[in-house]
Amino acid sequence: MALPPLDSPQWHSSSRAFLWGLRSITQTILTIVLFVTYLGIGALAHDTGFSLAWALASTLFVWAGPAQIILITTLGSGATIIQSAIAVTVSAIRLFPMVVSVLPLMRAPETKRRQLFFVAHLTAVTLWVECHRFLPLVPRDRRIAFVHGLGFGLVSVCLCANTVGYFLAANLTQTLGAAILMLTPLSFLFSTARNSRELADIVALVLGLLLYPLAAKMNSGLDILVSGVVAGTIAYGVHWFREART
Amino acid sequence: MSSFIGDWHALAVLFVAGVIPNQIWRMLGLWFGGGLDEGSEVLVWVRAVATAILAGVIAQIVVHPPGALASVPDVLRYGAVIAGFIVFTLTRRSIFAGVVTGEFVMLAGRAWLG
Numbered sequence: 504m505a506l507p508p509l510d511s512p513q514w515h516s517s518s519r520a521f522l523w524g525l526r527s528i529t530q531t532i533l534t535i536v537l538f539v540t541y542l543g544i545g546a547l548a549h550d551t552g553f554s555l556a557w558a559l560a561s562t563l564f565v566w567a568g569p570a571q572i573i574l575i576t577t578l579g580s581g582a583t584i585i586q587s588a589i590a591v592t593v594s595a596i597r598l599f600p601m602v603v604s605v606l607p608l609m610r611a612p613e614t615k616r617r618q619l620f621f622v623a624h625l626t627a628v629t630l631w632v633e634c635h636r637f638l639p640l641v642p643r644d645r646r647i648a649f650v651h652g653l654g655f656g657l658v659s660v661c662l663c664a665n666t667v668g669y670f671l672a673a674n675l676t677q678t679l680g681a682a683i684l685m686l687t688p689l690s691f692l693f694s695t696a697r698n699s700r701e702l703a704d705i706v707a708l709v710l711g712l713l714l715y716p717l718a719a720k721m722n723s724g725l726d727i728l729v730s731g732v733v734a735g736t737i738a739y740g741v742h743w744f745r746e747a748r749t
Numbered sequence: 750m751s752s753f754i755g756d757w758h759a760l761a762v763l764f765v766a767g768v769i770p771n772q773i774w775r776m777l778g779l780w781f782g783g784g785l786d787e788g789s790e791v792l793v794w795v796r797a798v799a800t801a802i803l804a805g806v807i808a809q810i811v812v813h814p815p816g817a818l819a820s821v822p823d824v825l826r827y828g829a830v831i832a833g834f835i836v837f838t839l840t841r842r843s844i845f846a847g848v849v850t851g852e853f854v855m856l857a858g859r860a861w862l863g
Contacts (some may be wrong), residue, residue, distance in 0.1 A: 518859040536844050536855035550816025555753020559762060564768045569803045574767045576809055584766050590802065597799035600792050602778025615781065623779040624772070672817070678859055680817030682852055685829060688807045692830065693837045693844040695803055707797040711804025716812055718805070727805040734805075735798030742793060 506640045514704045520645035524652025526643075527637055534660060534691055540568050541661040543687035545668025547572065550684065558665045566658065567627045570595050572687060573727065590728050594636035601631045608638045609646035618647060625654030628698065703742035708736035811836060822862070829855035 506523060507513040514520060528534045541562065548558035553575065561571045570591050571663045577587040602623050609622065633653060672680050699705045711734040718730035754760075763806070810818070811826050833851030840846040 531847065547810075547815060550818075553759060554753060556754045556757055559759060561763055561767055564764070565771050567771050569806065570767065572810075573802070574763070575805050576806060576815065578762065578766070579815060580809075580813070584762055587762075588770055590768040591766055592773070594799055594802045594806075595771040595774045596795045598771060599774040599776075599778045602775050606779065619779060623775045626775060641798055650849070653812065677817045677820050678856065681814075681821045681859075682856055684814070684816060684818040685812070685821075685826070685852060685855055686848065688810045688830065689848045690844065691801050691803065691835050692807050692834070693842075693847040695800060695807075696834075696837065697842045697844060699800065701796075703793055703797045704800050705799040708804045711801030712808045714801075715791070715805040715808035719809070719813065727809060730805045730808075731802030732798055734801035735794065737830075738797040738801065739794040742797070743790075 506637070506723075509640070509642050512646050517645065517648040520648035521652035521655075523641075524637075524649035524654075525656040527633070527653050528656035528660065531633060531636075533632065534657065535731045536659060537568075537629055538660055538664045538695055539686050541664035541666035541687075542671070543683060544568065544571055544575070544663035545670075546672035546680065546683040547575050547687060548665070549669045549672040550680070551575050554671050555666065558669055559662055561659065562661050563666050565597060566624065567582075567598065569691065572629075572691070577727065586725055586728075590725070590731075593731065598617060598626065601628070602626045605631055608634055609643065609650060611643055614647075621654070622647060622650050625650065625658070628677045628694075629657060630654055632698075638744045643676065701742070702745060705738075706741050707735050707738035709741050710737055720728070823861065825855050825858040825862075828858060 513523070544562070545555075545558055548555075548561075554705070561574065565571050565574070573590050573594050575588055578584075582590075605626050606619055606622065610619070626731055630653065632652070634650060636650070637653070638646050668683060671683055675683070695708055696705075699708050711731060714730040714734045715726065718726040718733075721729070751758030811830055812819070814826065829851040832854040833847040834852040835845060
């Protein structure tokens with residue numbers, strides 16, 4: 504399926520643009536990656552003792568896979584609400600630059616801020632990547648509708664995946680249940696590694712993996728936050744040092 | 750209380766510790782995003798910390814596994830991640846190939862150990 508040319512009458516209505524956005528979820532491998540990730544999140548929510556409604560509400564209202572997993576694992580391992588909130592807040596900072604870079608792609612002089620509300624809500628790593636890929640092929644005045652369709656489609660896929668994962672974890676043998684839980688670290692590790700192009704990001708990923716077991720030994724309840732801030736700051740230092748030398 | 754809804758307290762925690770911490774950044778991006786340079790130094794640091802936190806989450810699930818995953822021996826979980834990563838690298842960063850390999854190694858090891 505190719506999108507219609509920019510001057511096609513297909514783009515004359517917003518609802519058509521919404522449908523083209525919706526259909527575009529079939530055009531990206533990231534839809535499968537999201538499905539697998541959210542299958543894992545559904546299973547994780549089940550095995551950590553959360554209800555299905557809780558898992559679905561987290562997908563609908565949080566809409567950020569890493570934040571959802573941090574929330575489930577920290578609350579599940581006995582952290583307080585404050586500790587979880589801090590870890591999630593820090594992990595979510597990356598949404599800020601994403602929103603900042605995505606909105607200019609669809610803003611027109613007459614665009615009102617409230618028209619961009621749902622676009623901001625739907626922005627997460629997958630939508631961010633796909634906006635940069637698809638939007639140049641969409642007329643500017645139909646881009647908001649297109650992104651609404653794309654985001655609606657992706658959220659729907661993830662809600663289905665959550666439900667399937669939740670019931671699979673509840674009903675499968677222990678081995679297959681473990682296999683579904685294993686999907687989460689694998690898909691996150693590889694999708695993060697794929698998105699890490701800058702030196703700082705690669706160092707942060709590797710050090711973050713290595714420092715966590717050390718931080719966990721301190722038993723502060725803030726293990727992930729401690730290892731994350733230390734590893735991330737060292738990674739930034741490496742980046743700074745290299746920039747300063749060139 | 751139905752089992753679908755579960756505990757209302759948990760849903761309240763979801764909003765305080767999950768929804769608000771995420772929406773704050775999105776709404777700040779919506780309100781103040783106009784004048785910020787995407788390549789600024791602060792954002793490089795922010796992205797590095799966010800990546801390292803995510804790496805910590807990945808490590809936590811593998812090192813201190815939840816639920817059914819805890820029944821898998823340590824060596825199989827680590828082996829699955831390492832094998833998956835090797836294939837991911839060899840296939841020019843195919844997420845799909847890496848995940849399938851990791852899962853295969855874990856399940857095969859499980860079957861082989863009996």
